[in-house]
Amino acid sequence: MTNGKRVIVAVDESEESMFALSWCLTDFLAGNLHPYATLILLYVKPPPPAYSSIDVAGQLFSGDVLATMEKHGRDLTESVMNRAAEVHRISENNCVKVEKKVGSGVAEDVICNAVDELQADVLVMGTHDYGFLKRAILGSVSDYCAKHANCPVVVVKRPVPRHSR
Amino acid sequence: MTNGKRVIVAVDESEESMFALSWCLTDFLAGNLHPYATLILLYVKPPPPAYSSIDVAGQLFSGDVLATMEKHGRDLTESVMNRAAEVHRISENNCVKVEKKVGSGVAEDVICNAVDELQADVLVMGTHDYGFLKRAILGSVSDYCAKHANCPVVVVKRPVPRHSR
Numbered sequence: 001m002t003n004g005k006r007v008i009v010a011v012d013e014s015e016e017s018m019f020a021l022s023w024c025l026t027d028f029l030a031g032n033l034h035p036y037a038t039l040i041l042l043y044v045k046p047p048p049p050a051y052s053s054i055d056v057a058g059q060l061f062s063g064d065v066l067a068t069m070e071k072h073g074r075d076l077t078e079s080v081m082n083r084a085a086e087v088h089r090i091s092e093n094n095c096v097k098v099e100k101k102v103g104s105g106v107a108e109d110v111i112c113n114a115v116d117e118l119q120a121d122v123l124v125m126g127t128h129d130y131g132f133l134k135r136a137i138l139g140s141v142s143d144y145c146a147k148h149a150n151c152p153v154v155v156v157k158r159p160v161p162r163h164s165r
Numbered sequence: 166m167t168n169g170k171r172v173i174v175a176v177d178e179s180e181e182s183m184f185a186l187s188w189c190l191t192d193f194l195a196g197n198l199h200p201y202a203t204l205i206l207l208y209v210k211p212p213p214p215a216y217s218s219i220d221v222a223g224q225l226f227s228g229d230v231l232a233t234m235e236k237h238g239r240d241l242t243e244s245v246m247n248r249a250a251e252v253h254r255i256s257e258n259n260c261v262k263v264e265k266k267v268g269s270g271v272a273e274d275v276i277c278n279a280v281d282e283l284q285a286d287v288l289v290m291g292t293h294d295y296g297f298l299k300r301a302i303l304g305s306v307s308d309y310c311a312k313h314a315n316c317p318v319v320v321v322k323r324p325v326p327r328h329s330r
Contacts, residue, residue: 023317027198027199027286027287027317028198032197032198033193033196033197034196122192143312146307146308146311146320147292147305147320150322150325152192152319152320152322153319154317154320155317155320157315160315160316
């Protein structure tokens with residue numbers, strides 16, 4: 001049975017995650033293959049910094065600054081989710097049920113845990129084309145998830161025009 | 166247009182690559198989403214060793230030994246391709262055209278080049294669940310391809326039973 005697939009698309013501020021979502025809607029969830037699919041948009045907020053109420057000079061943040069930071073976080077979440085919803089709308093793929101989830105913490109851990117908790121059948125995510133050094137230092141969330149998430153993982157990059165291959 | 170997709174599945178001796186093929190047939194190429202799809206089974210033979218006609222003790226291999234090694238390579242290729250064809254047959258997915266390609270060399274390079282040369286739209290491959298040390302030393306073909314292949318890459322692992330997640 002291929003009905004009732006649960007597909008997580010990890011979305012963030014990047015163009016790449018929107019390519020991933022777009023690929024998922026047009027190349028995976030369109031047609032009649034997964035008619036009762038649920039598309040879960042998962043956004044992971046960065047973890048709150050350990051010095052959440054003290055700035056780098058050791059001074060307490062005022063309530064105003066903290067409130068602004070919190071508001072910024074909320075605005076960012078809303079902006080990413082709205083953009084994702086827009087990509088979904090444009091795709092005219094109305095066959096799937098859409099759920100939105102927001103997690104907080106280390107992205108790779110939150111995403112891999114979400115795969116288990118939400119019983120995902122597929123995880124779709126973008127990947128950034130960092131240079132060698134940055135990648136060597138930072139690693140990559142998609143690398144980690146491709147290795148550790150308990151389901152097939154689709155890694156989508158910025159599309160390369162055919163003629164430039 | 167989603168017609169005419171070209172999907173490469175990298176197959177080798179591993180169970181994981183058969184899971185990848187099976188996923189591709191049932192979760193991606195079934196249904197009517199990619200009706201004119203071409204499934205390309207790509208097997209990469211290991212590169213011929215640099216000491217091809219000299220053994221480790223510095224002695225020349227006899228023609229018989231070389232012929233046996235070559236035959237083993239051919240048998241292995243045939244066995245992998247037959248197994249892949251069997252997975253295809255069992256899936257009863259007869260909507261797709263199947264092509265078989267055999268490359269030789271460093272697997273990740275051959276696979277990434279094949280994506281470009283064959284103008285693949287998706288690459289599907291299995292991944293091995295090596296331990297930390299082996300992975301750190303060997304790296305992983307799927308890691309490399311997920312990063313460098315010029316198309317979306319689906320990384321399929323051995324399925325984890327739901328209850329053990």
